[in-house]
Structure formats: C-alpha cells, structure tokens
Amino acid sequence: MNTELSLSSIQSLLDGNLADPGSLLGPHPISYCGNEATAIRVFQPNAQSMWVVDSNSGSKRPMRRVHPEGIFEAICDETPENQYRVEMIDKAGETVQTTDPYSVPSIFSDFDRYLLGEGRHHDMYERLGAQLRTVDGVVGVNFSVWAPNARAVQVVGEFNSWDGRHTVMQRIPDLGIWELFVPGAKVGQRYKFRIQTEEGRWIDKCDPLAFASELPPLTANIISDISSYTWSDDDWMQQRAEFDPMHAPMNVYEVHLGSWQKGPGRTHGWLSYRDLAARLVDYCHRMNFTHIELMPISEHPFSGSWGYQSVGYFAPTSRHGSPDDFMFFVDHLHQNGIGILIDWVPAHFPKDDHGLRRFDGSALYEHADPRQGEHPDWGTMIFNYGRNEVKNFLISNALFWLDKYHIDGLRVDAVASMLYLDYSRENGEWVPNRYGGRENLEAIDFFREFNDAVHTNHPGVVTAAEESTAWPGVSRSTKDGGLGFDYKWNMGWMNDTLRYMRNEPIHRQFHQNELTFSMIYAFTENFMLPLSHDEVVHGKGSLISQMPGDMWQKFANLRLLYSYMWTHPGKKLLFMGGELAQWNEWNDDDGPQWELLDFATHRGIQQLVADLNKLVVENPALHHFDFSGDGFEWIDCQNAQDSTLVYIRKGTADHAPILVCSNFTPVPREDYRIGVPESGYWKEVFNSDSEAYGGSNVGNYPGCETTGVGHHGRDDSILVTLPPLGTSIFRLEQ
Template sequence: MSQYSPKAEIESVLTARHSNVFAFLGGHEIGNGRQVVRTVQPYAKTVTVIVGGERVTAEKLHKDGFFEALAPAGLYELEITTHEGETTRLSDPYSFGVLLGDQDMYYFREGTHQRLWEMMGAKLKTLHGVAGCLFSVWAPNAQRVSVVGDWNRWDGRVHVMRNRIEAGIWEIFIPGITELMHYKFELVDKHGHLTLKSDPYATFAQHGTQTSSMVFNLDRYRWDDNEWIQKRAQHDLYHTPMSVYEVHFGSWKRKAEQGNRWLSYRELADDLIPYVKGLGFTHIEIMGIAEHPFDGSWGYQVTGYFAPTSRFGNPDEFREFVDRCHQAGLGVILDWVPGHFPKDSHGLAKFDGTALYEHEDPRLGEHMDWGTLIFNYGRHEVKNFLISNALYWLDQFHIDGLRVDAVASMLYLDYSREAGQWVPNHLGGRENLEAIAFMRELNTLCYAKHPGTTVIAEESTAWPGVSKPVSTGGLGFGFKWNMGWMNDSLRYMAHEPVHRKYHHGEATFSMIYAFDENFILVLSHDEVVHGKGSLINKMPGDRWQKFANLRMFFSWMWTHPGKKLLFMGGEFGQWNEWRHDGSLDWHLFLGEEHSGLQQLIKDLNHLYTSRPALHVKDHEPGGFHWLDANDADNSIFAYTRSAPDGDQVTVLVNATPVVRQGYRVGVPEAGTYRELLNSDSSSYAGSGVSAGAGFQAQQTPWQGLPWSIVVDIPPLATLVLGR
C-alpha cells in the first residue's frame, strides 16, 4: 500500500463516502518537484500520467480502480486505457480549483441572482485551454453528489463533486464532455439513501419514461427578430388589439400517416404560424412547453423548468419557432407553472432527502386534489429558482408573455382545503403572504428587465388588484383571465333560447366589474375537457341553432370589452371534446358550417384590430355604453363601443331564433350607418337574414341619443353597425 494514500481513505473514495474528494484526488505536491496523482477509474486497465514530455504509469492500488502515480510537479493529463482497448487522454477534473465565483454564491444565497441559468446546471466551457462542462447543483443536505452519465458508465464513484458549503452547491468541471451527452446527479441524501435526480437547471432533457438531462449549448442561436423586440419595448398592449390563439403543440395537428406522430417545432412553424396569422390573431399562447414526463398532464406538471420539451425538437428549434412568429408579426405567450410540481422521483421532490423546494408540512406543501407539491416561496433559493426561470424564458427565448397557471391556488393557504388541513399565516389569515411577495417581485422584475412583455394571471377569485401596479398595492400582473365572464356567459348560452329571458342577468353581469381589472376574455382548453364537451356542443338546439348560437356568441365576445383568447378547434366548431393524444378534427372542413365559422373568426379579428372603438378602451369604462341592457323579454342586448378618436360601433345581440323586425336603436349623429358584421350572414353559413343595405339616421331621439335608425336583427345573431 502506498505511503501517500491510506487504505481507509482509498476505501472511502471508492465507496463514494469521502467528505472532501478534492483534497485527496487529483495532483498534490509532496516536495522536491514531485506530486502524487490519484484518480478513480473503475473501468481502466491502465492509467498513465503525462507531465510535459514525461509519462508515468500509475499503480493500481485497489481492484475497484484506484490508481496512484508519483510524477513531476506541474500540469498533467491522464491517458486511460480500458479493458476493451479504448484509449482516451483528458485533463483530470480534480486538477481544477474552485469554479463558481463568490459573487454568484452571494447572490444565490440572498435569492437575487437574476441569471441562474448561466451559473447552474451543465455549462459547456473552456477553462485554462481545456474544453469540457461545468456542472453545479443545489443540494445542501446531501452527503455526497456525483455527476453520472454516458461517459462514466453512470458510476457515481468517478465524478464526485466539490461541496461549496457556504451555499449548499456542488460543483465539478469535467473535461471532454460534449453536447447532447446524457447525465443525472447521483446523490447520497441526508438519510443515506442513494437517489438519481435530473438536473433542475437542465436546458435540454428527455421526456416520458426516459428522464436524463442532456448537455446543450445555448450560445449558438442567432436571432433575427431585432425589429420585433425593439418595437415591443415601445408597444402599448393595453390600448391595442390582443387576440390570442391558445394551442397545445402535441394535438393541434398530427401526422396520422406516420404513426400519429407530433409535428416538430419546425413543422409547427411551417403550418401553425401562417394558419394563426391568416385568422388574424395577434398572439399564440402555448400550453405547457417546459419538460414534463407525462403527456396527460398537458405540460402542467413540470420536471424540467429550464428545458423546452424535447418532444418536438431541441431548444434552438423552439427558438426558431418563436423567431419566425416574431418575423410574421405574432407575439408568443407561454404558459408557466410556478404553483406546483409533481412528485416524480427524478424531479424536485425531496431533492436531497429533505423538503428542499417544497414545504415539509403537507398542509403547506401539498396539493391534495392534484397530487402535487407546492413551492416554498419564502425560501430565498426557491424564489430565486422561479423568478430566474421566468426571466430565462423572456431572455433566452424572447417570449412576449407568461401566463401564470393556477394563481388562486398560490394566493390562498386554504385553497381547496377543509378546516384543519391548512395553516394560517403569522397574522392569522388565509392569505399566502410569501406567495404574494413572490408574485410582486416576479412581476416587478419581468417588466423592468424586459419592457413590452407581459405576465398574465389565471386567477379565478375576487382577489382585488391582480392586474394593478405593485406600487398601488396590486399584485402587478399585466392582465387577468376573466373567469367570471366565461362561467356566466357559457351558463347563459347553455339555456334554450326560450328560457334565456329568465337568465338575462347572467349575460349582463360581467359589465358590472368589466373594468376592475385588465381582463382577457377566455374560452380556454379548460372549457373543452373532462366531460365538459366542445364549444359547439355546449350550444343548445339542432345543428343550425348550435352553429348560429356559437357564431352569435363569438361575435358578442369579440365586441365585449377585454382582450380575447380562444382555444384551438373552437374556431371551426370541432364537435369532439379536446383530446391531448389526437389531432384536431380537420376533416370537418368538408362541412360549410365549419368553414363559415372559421371565416367569421377571421372577420372578427379583422374588425377588432381595424376599429379602434373595439380595442382602445378595452380596460376603461368610457369605451362602453349600454343602449339597452334590460330587454329580457326579447333577449336583446344593445351597446356601443367607442374610442377617443371618435370611432364608434353599435352592437346588437339577438339571443333568440326570432327575427326582430323594425328594431329602433339610438345613434350619436346623423349620417348613413352600415352593417360591419352580421354573424347570420350566408358567408358564414348563416340563414342570410340581412339588417339592410344601409340605414339613414333619423332625428328621432332614442335610448338617450339624439338620432336613431331602424333595423331588422337576424335570428341568433350579433349585428355590428358603424359608419
């Protein structure tokens, strides 16, 4: 046995239990211009230490692959020959000193590091002329952490990491690592259990049952959307059109002839972008794109927060999709999930054997309904992980907006919990004060770092000031999904037209609070799953009435204050409820009603974007005026939308299948009014009842206005009039 390497220490290294491997492995000077070099190479037949032009054959001191050599002092390399005869020559990972800087460590501990993706995970680097990869992971309670992967036969003894105790981060630089190599972190956790974890900061990862992280170079892609980014910084989202097409990449369109496979990011760019642009939408919203193992979670149970899912391609191919959206004039909104994460053993749960990312107490740390875990928003490193992740998508992928999923579940400590199943805050209330502080900091930083982007809350309660500035006590979101409008409107539309007069208030109630927040009217994926049926099947009546009702409803929605969002398939009246594992029912375009409905959406988007009255004051009460909100007997709604430049339109909604002939409606001034849109038009496969070719205003005061016109309102239709 060597005098330089005690047997007990060798044993502790070979069992990967040594408390400080960097103090023992690698090269250590012993005087007289000599150094002892120690390395663990379980699969090596021979190891040679090369210093300058001198070669020293290392002695194998243990059958499990512990080698030692006395060599000249200085920089050295290892030449390793396996039993299969393969020879490689590399620098020794244990010859490199401390890797992560003190400033990075300080900001990480403080929870204010805004670019963690540059510090953590797997980073291809060249150090001292040596190419390789710097690995780092936060696991403060682990007894040992190793990087295992393709190159070391997934053996945790080979590349044990250095423990930076001051921050609980483990680090190692491994020469020779190249892009797309698979890896994980092998931990001996706090309780002595051996576990394999995917990299929380991986930028590329496997999906499904294969869960390795993959090394990827994010520094290669060259963007071509500078014009979009520059304009975005000056763009006023609140007073300009915003019409969003929500899409699930895995089921928008599939290649049935090729085993029902998904489209790739590039194929989606070829097909989806011109389709959405052709329909006149301003934005695409993408459901859960961060890496997730289970297709049926739709991307809302994330294990790879920094990795666009590899289902459709690599990160640069997703960047290309975003880039091409911007070049086509489309914004990209990404669904983002900071509210919970799954319990999958390779993910964040009990990462180092302790509740590292989640709360230890299940009353605070577990969503019983969803079987998932809740982030500990009060822990600096966890808050930093999430905020840095949000900034990552905005910075590295040029995302224009984040739609934050399940905000209500984050705001309330008693969300979906019975008495005794939750813990009050330190003031005795039900508000999650740590989550509130997290959201305010998130929104403040996103807007400060990336002007022109937006953060949108999916929030279903009456929490005040969700989309109000942090400086005035709000949460600071840019917009809030209008779940109240969605629920009331769909409930109203489900009634048979003959009964709607008894439920008139369901349709008008939204205007009582329409300007309390910066609302987006949403008909999202949540409304067409879990037995709720498709939008067309929510409509009452026979086939004709179903399509007429849906055309009327869409037109009503597009003229109602608030931005718009429609889930894919709704635009052509898909009969089937949405399925994540199949394609939309594109064959329905054999029917004229479906094509007509799609044409209506195109015309609605054109009308919405071209008429300032329909978008400039989406969030201000001065842009909406009821002409008649109380005609319950006829189920008619009459209102105007107006803009500061004088643009104005009049909207008449007839929620019954009876033509309302000779309806007098007030108008603000003299002149000829025309039909801007009629949802019953034959061009939309409607019955073709026309309100008339033109309407000359009469000096007959009506509905509080000095002039009026008389029109026929088509059945189950929305009529938009203007000059």
C-alpha cells in the same frame, strides 16, 4: 503503498460517497523530505498508467498507483497552480490526455455566490445544470446541482458508462451546491445526478436545470448547447420592446402542440416544431390571430397531463424535437408577425421519482408538511415559495424562456391555488399565515418579484394570471400594492356568459343580469376573456354542444357567443377547435375535428372567427380602451323582455365608434330603434347572421342613416333589423 491518504477516506472515495472528494483528489500541498511539495492525485479505474503533464513545458512526471482500484499520485517539487494535465493509457491501450477535474476552479464567482445566497440570481441557468466549458484547452461540461441535504452527489452518464465513482461532485461550502467539471463530456450525451440521502440511500434524479431530456417515458437529461442557434427576429424583438399591452389588439389562439395537427408515421403522430411552425404561421395569418398561447411546453413525463405536471422546467418537450427546433419555431412565428405566449406552471409539480419531489432525500422544493406541500385535488406537490432558493429557481426559469427562447408572454396557471392557503381544503387541513389568515404571504411576494423581474428585464413581455377569485389588484402595479400582472383571465365573465348561453332563448329574459353584470367590474382589472381548453374537457362537452336548440340554433348561438365576446372589453383567447364548431369534447389524443370543414356550417364558424379577429385589429374602438370605461358605453342593457343588448365601443377622438347590437332570441326584430351618440351614416361592418357564416342573411346591409329622432336618451337614432340569434355591428362613417 506509501501515501498520506487514510484507508477510511480511500474506501469512501471508492464507494462514491465522499462528500469532499477534492480533499483527496487534485493538487494538495504536502511536506516531502522536509521540503514543501505538491501531491497530485487522480482516481481513474480505467487507467493502466498515468502521468502529470506540465501544460507549459509539456514535461511529464509519472504517477504511481497507490491503490489497486485506480488511485494514482505524483509528488511535484513545485505547485503547478492548475497548469497541468493528466495523461493515461487506458485498459484498451489508448493514450488520453485531459484535465484533472479536481484541479479546475469553480464556475461560481464570489458575486454568483452572493446572489445565490440572497435568492436573487435570476440567471442561475447560466451556472447551474450542465454548462459547456473549456478549461486549459480541454472541452467538457461543468455540472452543478443544488442538493444541500445530500451526503454525496455523483454525476453519471454516457461519458462515464453511468459509473459515478470517479465523478463524485465537490460540495461548495455554505451554498449546498455540488459541482464538477467533467472533461470530454459532449453535447448529446445523456446524464443524471446520483444522490446519496442522509439515510445513505442512493437515488437517481433529473437535473432541475437541464436544457433537454429524452423522449418520455425515458427520463435522462441530454447535454445541450442552447447558444449556437442564430436568431433572425431582430425586427420583432425591437418592436416588442415598444409593445403597449394596454392598448394593442390581442387575439390569442390557445394550442396544444401534441394534438393540434398530427403527422402520419410519427411517434404518436406528433409533428416536429419545424413542421408546426410553418403550419401555424399559415393558419394564424388566415385566421387573423395576433398571438398563440401554447399549453405548457416544458418537459413532462405524462402526456395526459397536457404539460401541467412538469419535470423539466428548463427543457422544451422532446416530443417535437430539440431546443434548436423550438427556437426555430419561435423565430419563424416572430418573423411572420405572430407573438407567442406559453403556459407557465409554478403552482405545483408531480411526484415522479426522477423529479423535484424530495430531491435530495428531503423536502427541498416543497413543504415537508402535507397541509402546505401537497395539492389534494391534483395529487401534486406545492413549491415552498418562502424559501429563497426555490423562489430564485422559479423566477430564473421564467426569465430563461424570455431570454433564451424569446417568448413574448407567460400565462401563469392556477394562481388562486397559490394565493390561498386553504385552497380546496377543509378546516384543519391547512396552516394559517403568521397573522392567522388564509393568504399565502410568501406566494404574494413571489408574484410581485416575478412580475417586476419580467418587466424590468424584458420590456414588452406580458404576464397573465388565471385567477378565479375576487383577489384585488391582480393586474395592478406592484408599486400600487398589486401583484403586477398585465392581464387577468376573466373567469367570472366566462362562467356567467356560458351559463346564460346554455339557457333556452325563451328563458333568457330572466337571466339578463348574467350578461350585464360583467360591466359592473369590467375595468377593475385588465381582463382577458378566455374560452380555453378548461371549458371543453372533463365532461363539459364542446362549445357548440353546450348551445341550446336545434341544429340551426346551435350554430347561430355559437356565432352570437363569439360576436358578443369579440366586442366585449378585454383581450380575447380561444382554444383550438372552437373556431371549427367541433362536436367532440377535446382530448389530447384526437385534437380538433378538421374533417368538419367539409361542411359549410363549420366553415362558416371558422370564417366568422377570422373576420372577428380582423375587425378587432382594424378598428381601434374595439381594442384601444379595453381596460377603461372610456372605451364602453351602454345604449340599452335593460330590454330583458326582448333579450337584446346594445352598446358602443370607443377609441380616441380619431377612432370611429363601433355600435354593437345583439339579439339573443330566434325572433328577428324589425324597425328596432336604437339611439346613437352621433348623427350620420352607420355602416354595417359585420353581421353574424350573414350567409357567409351559415346564417339566414337578415341584416342591414349596407348600413343605416340616422333619422333625427331621439331615443335611448340620445338626440338621434337609427332603425335597424336585429337578426335572429345574431349580432349586427355598425361603424360611424366620417
């Protein structure tokens, strides 16, 4: 047919690999019969006939078919300036009127383009991905994706029967972003991006910014509206803005949602977010936990990765429901006074074909060099933190969870693996930085920008680093040269303490320093004390199975461990099942052994954890100065022969001091004299050997009066009985 289109460009369009479909389709100025005119072209293989409809007057102009595959064209005397629609009679005989996708202006403003180019568009989730959009009264979805090295990109889905030939995306110059408005695309429909690599190969990829995905093992994304949920946690959010992470109590319950509790008749027993919300609120209230921490909630293809190998960074896993369901989960916990942290994993991503690896056929999110781009331990890819677009993707993802889902904190996994270029590598297997060192300078900059962005945009939100080395300043301000985290997991305390507790009591006198060493560095960082899932997997056994001795001693040792942990400076974190003294090592199929609560010994451990949580919350001396030497004072740390520890926890002058006395042997210590900082009555407020916890009830109830005898370098003292493998805690009564 007579047209200005070339056969080669038409063929590229029909093949679906035209990099600039807007150069053919949509409105184009032309010279027609010596006059200026506009050619409007549409590719619609399902149309029998088509018209251009003036949006203002409603007048119609027929379009002629210029190619038998479904390319239509109309010559208009005047440029319609996007004020038109197209109408077609499809092959089923139905009349459909819609917007011409190639006449729609870009969703990206000049400012968006500037921020994206700078790598500082921290709310890029408002532009990229699948955004609901209404153009000229027509409802649809604006799709966009970053794929700078692709030859062509199509968006395919249920809205076009997975045929992307007439939904070829338009490249935005200089940004490497491809974009297309698809009229009629609806919430709930599935989609993917079909990308042609530089080599001409077609690959299907998930949307990196998708808000929802199919239930694994299916992998398509789902168009979602995440702006329709009505939140009811205004009071919590206002209070959170004033939250003081340095001085507030924080008792965290680490949870794997897929295995915490199961439901009969459900896929793999997975409970819905709404069911889990009700159950977790009740349980956290009973156990006096202030926060929960969820193992990674973002969509992941392999359940056995526990979420640590994510593909859908902006999508809560569909295993438990929709985005709205997860919003309800967060909302319900907030309304009941419980904060929510989530594990966030910028350290690596999996090699699944539909994920980020070689996203547009090139090493886009990762380094091309495997010495920089692959983790030898985990078989996963490492993000290229030095690339602006990648850093922007990760930081905007972090802010997304805080903005759209009201998350209260982010615990960053595997920070050490990001900080060191030679992490788990031999000589010759890593690339030094520009100064010849092993430090990952790009990752350092990333952490500082990430923490500054979180704390600037969301006051009261906390960040915590799982960092297992002596890297300085992890929880120090970026202004002071630190990485900017609020907390650092104290992996040294965890390893030393568990190693000490595994010793038979008779040998503990030779390992006293393993308990006391933590106080040498306790205030160099803002530490959180973790007994996390990592300590009860991969052959380590459960916590109680790691305790030595007969059955009675195992339970007593576990009670002693928890008492020492809850009174040691630092915020607290315990993985689910630890509060039950479960025997089995955790796995994601079975979860906690709730049936053990039929036994009084296990109920005793559960009650002990609940009471320790309450003790920390109600006594500022046990939480106000967790990160300062002002909150701790040794009474006696040198009695290695008896394996005892005695120390004071302190708050401000208005807070009653707490005296902690622990005996790490099964021998009761009667008439044990302890020097105290103040005279008066010291009430026993906790005893891990109480019958209520399954102990032998050796203790000092209701308390002890000072004797006027100096001891431990103090003017006064009390005589106490230290319970076997137990802790007695006293509070000075004013």
